[in-house]
Amino acid sequence: MKTVYSPRHHGHSGHVELYNGQIVPAFEKPERAEMIRAAVEARGFGATIAPAEHGLAPLSRVHDPRYVDFLSQLTELWLADERPLPILPSFWRAPGMRYIEPETVDGKLGHFSFDAGCCFVAGTWDAIRASADVALTGVDLIRAGESSAFALCRPPGHHAHANAMGGYCFINNAAVAAQAFRDAGAGRVAILDVDYHHGNGTQTIFYDRADVLVLNIHGDPRQEYPYFLGHADEIGAGDGEGFNGNYPLRWGTGFDAWGEALDHACHRVAAYAPDVVVVSLGVDTYKDDPISQFRLDSPDYLAIGGRIARLGLPTLFVQEGGYAVEAIGVNVANTLEGFLQR
Amino acid sequence: MKTVYSPRHHGHSGHVELYNGQIVPAFEKPERAEMIRAAVEARGFGATIAPAEHGLAPLSRVHDPRYVDFLSQLTELWLADERPLPILPSFWRAPGMRYIEPETVDGKLGHFSFDAGCCFVAGTWDAIRASADVALTGVDLIRAGESSAFALCRPPGHHAHANAMGGYCFINNAAVAAQAFRDAGAGRVAILDVDYHHGNGTQTIFYDRADVLVLNIHGDPRQEYPYFLGHADEIGAGDGEGFNGNYPLRWGTGFDAWGEALDHACHRVAAYAPDVVVVSLGVDTYKDDPISQFRLDSPDYLAIGGRIARLGLPTLFVQEGGYAVEAIGVNVANTLEGFLQR
Numbered sequence: 001m002k003t004v005y006s007p008r009h010h011g012h013s014g015h016v017e018l019y020n021g022q023i024v025p026a027f028e029k030p031e032r033a034e035m036i037r038a039a040v041e042a043r044g045f046g047a048t049i050a051p052a053e054h055g056l057a058p059l060s061r062v063h064d065p066r067y068v069d070f071l072s073q074l075t076e077l078w079l080a081d082e083r084p085l086p087i088l089p090s091f092w093r094a095p096g097m098r099y100i101e102p103e104t105v106d107g108k109l110g111h112f113s114f115d116a117g118c119c120f121v122a123g124t125w126d127a128i129r130a131s132a133d134v135a136l137t138g139v140d141l142i143r144a145g146e147s148s149a150f151a152l153c154r155p156p157g158h159h160a161h162a163n164a165m166g167g168y169c170f171i172n173n174a175a176v177a178a179q180a181f182r183d184a185g186a187g188r189v190a191i192l193d194v195d196y197h198h199g200n201g202t203q204t205i206f207y208d209r210a211d212v213l214v215l216n217i218h219g220d221p222r223q224e225y226p227y228f229l230g231h232a233d234e235i236g237a238g239d240g241e242g243f244n245g246n247y248p249l250r251w252g253t254g255f256d257a258w259g260e261a262l263d264h265a266c267h268r269v270a271a272y273a274p275d276v277v278v279v280s281l282g283v284d285t286y287k288d289d290p291i292s293q294f295r296l297d298s299p300d301y302l303a304i305g306g307r308i309a310r311l312g313l314p315t316l317f318v319q320e321g322g323y324a325v326e327a328i329g330v331n332v333a334n335t336l337e338g339f340l341q342r
Numbered sequence: 343m344k345t346v347y348s349p350r351h352h353g354h355s356g357h358v359e360l361y362n363g364q365i366v367p368a369f370e371k372p373e374r375a376e377m378i379r380a381a382v383e384a385r386g387f388g389a390t391i392a393p394a395e396h397g398l399a400p401l402s403r404v405h406d407p408r409y410v411d412f413l414s415q416l417t418e419l420w421l422a423d424e425r426p427l428p429i430l431p432s433f434w435r436a437p438g439m440r441y442i443e444p445e446t447v448d449g450k451l452g453h454f455s456f457d458a459g460c461c462f463v464a465g466t467w468d469a470i471r472a473s474a475d476v477a478l479t480g481v482d483l484i485r486a487g488e489s490s491a492f493a494l495c496r497p498p499g500h501h502a503h504a505n506a507m508g509g510y511c512f513i514n515n516a517a518v519a520a521q522a523f524r525d526a527g528a529g530r531v532a533i534l535d536v537d538y539h540h541g542n543g544t545q546t547i548f549y550d551r552a553d554v555l556v557l558n559i560h561g562d563p564r565q566e567y568p569y570f571l572g573h574a575d576e577i578g579a580g581d582g583e584g585f586n587g588n589y590p591l592r593w594g595t596g597f598d599a600w601g602e603a604l605d606h607a608c609h610r611v612a613a614y615a616p617d618v619v620v621v622s623l624g625v626d627t628y629k630d631d632p633i634s635q636f637r638l639d640s641p642d643y644l645a646i647g648g649r650i651a652r653l654g655l656p657t658l659f660v661q662e663g664g665y666a667v668e669a670i671g672v673n674v675a676n677t678l679e680g681f682l683q684r
């Protein structure tokens with residue numbers, strides 16, 4: 001299994017987030033990707049390759065083009081206003097408010113975001129583009145005949161909506177990849193999101209579509225971020241009814257219950273018979289993750305990889321969350337090793 | 343004209359806000375109310391009286407009772423979690439997300455707020471209650487036969503929705519007062535909001551009602567907070583169609599254009615022939631306000647008060663914003679003096 005990686009993720013460094021009423025260094029930091037790369041390379045799964053440039057068109061297949069424009073222009077707009085970096089939104093478009101893009105940069109920031117978890121520094125846009133290219137290059141590998149690939153994306157993507165950033169996520173790499181598979185001829189794509197947090201962006205992007213099955217195993221939104229999406233009764237709408245599935249699990253969930261949910265989800269994927277599976281691979285389900293409340297241990301990730309491999313389908317792993325930096329590499333590498341050992 | 347004032351506003355002190363990507367002391371600070379009180383008392387308009395307790399029932403006439411419960415319990419919930427004060431939300435219920443109240447305090451904070459402008463310290467809830475009592479005592483004065491009264495509310499209210507705090511506002515004092523007038527037998531109430539910022543909370547609370555006319559003169563939401571509400575085409579809905587009016591004005595607006603909008607709004611109030619007028623009195627329209635972009639000067643507030651007085655209606659002034667602390671007292675007192683001099 002090849003790994004796609006770009007050092008350009010380092011451009012997204014030194015950024016902050018609003019956490020517990022304070023501005024703190026973001027938990028989503030560059031060391032995460034480096035720990036993962038080191039662990040994966042140490043296991044010798046296959047070559048690490050650089051992403052190919054794919055441009056912005058594949059991003060606008062799942063994102064509002066105005067939103068992509070905004071991300072590409074934000075830093076320039078901000079600096080033209082002679083304001084210091086980093087950039088963090090302070091205001092948001094609440095439920096019941098209008099969808100009219102404001103003229104001012106603060107207004108645009110609120111229009112195109114839903115929390116204070118997405119911070120821009122000078123290299124953020126370049127890192128976002130590289131991260132999407134990493135995912136799209138993973139798609140290319142599968143299309144060229146590889147049975148699996150690992151897209152070591154950073155920043156992550158699954159919280160990003162079609163028109164809004166939030167939760168460390170700007171461009172929804174997994175959604176971009178799934179759409180790229182569709183556009184390249186795949187009839188059905190399944191996205192299996194095993195990150196601790198509900199992939200609200202991925203869900204909303206495909207909510208009314210039957211050609212992309214989206215399944216999420218995650219912390220119950222009654223207890224956990226993103227709080228306001230990810231309930232079990234969200235099953236899709238319109239053409240997409242029955243093609244969205246959520247497995248909200250309570251704080252303290254260990255691998256027994258988590259593994260049952262995965263097993264159920266994998267049966268759904270098998271029944272759907274997709275041409276390809278995209279795994280939104282977060283390892284913040286780990287027992288010592290600093291912002292999460294599940295109790296998976298490192299060996300469990302071998303079992304997760306093995307269970308996904310039993311589907312016998314072409315599989316693209318797309319990196320999402322995981323904030324226990326010391327363990328993140330081991331847990332990601334274990335997942336991939338479990339997959340390859342099947 | 344009597345002033346209703348409570349020193350309990352001081353409980354809401356030392357709080358912070360997210361501004362320009364940083365946590366800063368809130369612009370909405372106790373000195374504001376003290377400067378206003380000093381200036382108004384120096385002019386000798388009438389006695390300053392303490393508010394009478396009115397309980398929570400009048401608040402729940404315009405707010406979701408679950409929201410009022412949340413405000414009353416938040417600090418206790420937070421401290422039970424052994425977390426340090428102050429409290430500031432970090433996550434919000436974005437458009438398209440579910441309206442299901444989470445179990446955890448962080449989730450509840452997001453459920454019941456729409457930005458990071460509402461911070462709780464130990465005395466915040468007491469200050470909120472006192473502020474609502476100040477407004478309700480103002481209602482009592484008018485009901486008892488006074489032709490006008492000044493409710494020196496702090497914290498302010500007009501951004502607060504029926505179920506969400508934001509923009510320094512927790513309980514919508516002007517809305518609570520208008521509803522109290524209705525409940526006491528007034529057939530029609532007009533709310534005239536002259537604060538620099540659109541009163542999004544007041545608008546939404548009465549949007550489908552014909553018995554409360556809501557008129558707002560404010561910074562164009564394309565340029566200014568709250569950004570996503572306050573456009574000219576928001577005219578009310580259902581029974582309320584035609585009973586909401588917005589006058590969005592561009593950055594740099596001076597008294598010529600502002601006064602024309604006031605004149606137009608006053609004609610609408612007169613045509614509506616309400617039993618009473620509630621003025622949401624913000625003076626952040628002032629040229630040196632640190633967070634606003636209009637160019638009204640101190641003598642203009644005399645003219646504003648005079649124009650409102652020409653309506654010849656019972657009038658309750660409810661204090662809203664204004665952040666140029668040195669000038670806030672003069673500008674508020676000028677408005678009231680202009681009203682009384684007519």
Ligand SMILES: [Zn+2]
Pocket residue numbers: 195196197282284320321322
């Ligand atoms: Zn996560």
Ligand SMILES: [Zn+2]
Pocket residue numbers: 537538539624626662663664
């Ligand atoms: Zn204001």
